[in-house]
Amino acid sequence: MSSYIALFEDEIRNLSHRPRLLFHACCGVCCVYPLLLLDDYFDVTIYYTNDNIYPEEEYDLRLRELERYLSIISYRNIGLIVPERNSPAFLRKLEPMAAEKEGGRRCFSCYEMRIEESFRYAYEEGYEYCGTVMSVSGRKNADYINRIGSECAAKYAPVKFLTADFKKKGGQALNEKLNKELDLYHQVYCGCPFSLR
Numbered sequence: 393m394s395s396y397i398a399l400f401e402d403e404i405r406n407l408s409h410r411p412r413l414l415f416h417a418c419c420g421v422c423c424v425y426p427l428l429l430l431d432d433y434f435d436v437t438i439y440y441t442n443d444n445i446y447p448e449e450e451y452d453l454r455l456r457e458l459e460r461y462l463s464i465i466s467y468r469n470i471g472l473i474v475p476e477r478n479s480p481a482f483l484r485k486l487e488p489m490a491a492e493k494e495g496g497r498r499c500f501s502c503y504e505m506r507i508e509e510s511f512r513y514a515y516e517e518g519y520e521y522c523g524t525v526m527s528v529s530g531r532k533n534a535d536y537i538n539r540i541g542s543e544c545a546a547k548y549a550p551v552k553f554l555t556a557d558f559k560k561k562g563g564q565a566l567n568e569k570l571n572k573e574l575d576l577y578h579q580v581y582c583g584c585p586f587s588l589r
């Protein structure tokens with residue numbers, strides 16, 4: 393069992409109330425299983441900060457599919473915040489690492505900017521927890537994600553990071569199964585123009 397899973401389970405076992413969680417998410421397809429799991433313990437609001445996604449049509453499509461999923465599970469009452477977008481500035485920061493392989497330094501920076509922006513907003517708005525859906529994907533580096541989250545929690549205390557690895561313990565397989573049933577749009581590249589190439 394992944395230690396991130398053990399830490400996640402410890403965290404939810406020790407909850408004494410239903411805290412507010414700001415949850416970074418990048419598409420509908422990744423969210424299916426994690427939202428069903430989290431909504432049992434947290435008051436969840438999704439934060440769609442994804443300046444990495446290129447082009448605009450793809451960003452809009454992923455957002456629409458996320459909204460479609462939220463409407464399917466509307467009985468869960470999960471919120472959605474879409475912050476102002478500045479994709480050119482974000483992608484300029486990744487450009488020097490354009491040739492890096494997926495999963496390397498460029499992705500670390502990409503996770504870091506989006507997780508940090510989520511923490512900044514969570515801090516300003518008084519959320520107790522901040523987390524991200526990204527670890528549900530087998531292509532995302534859970535060590536990077538959890539390291540960045542811990543560092544942000546130290547910087548933006550008292551906001552806590554929700555350590556997780558949603559793909560573990562059958563999470564990825566369950567997410568894929570649920571997705572097939574819902575027929576949500578499944579992107580064929582991660583998001584940035586470098587992954588599209």
Ligand code: SF4
Binds near residue numbers: 444498499583584586
């Ligand atoms: S491949 Fe994905 S995670 Fe990596 S930099 Fe591009 S959009 Fe970000």
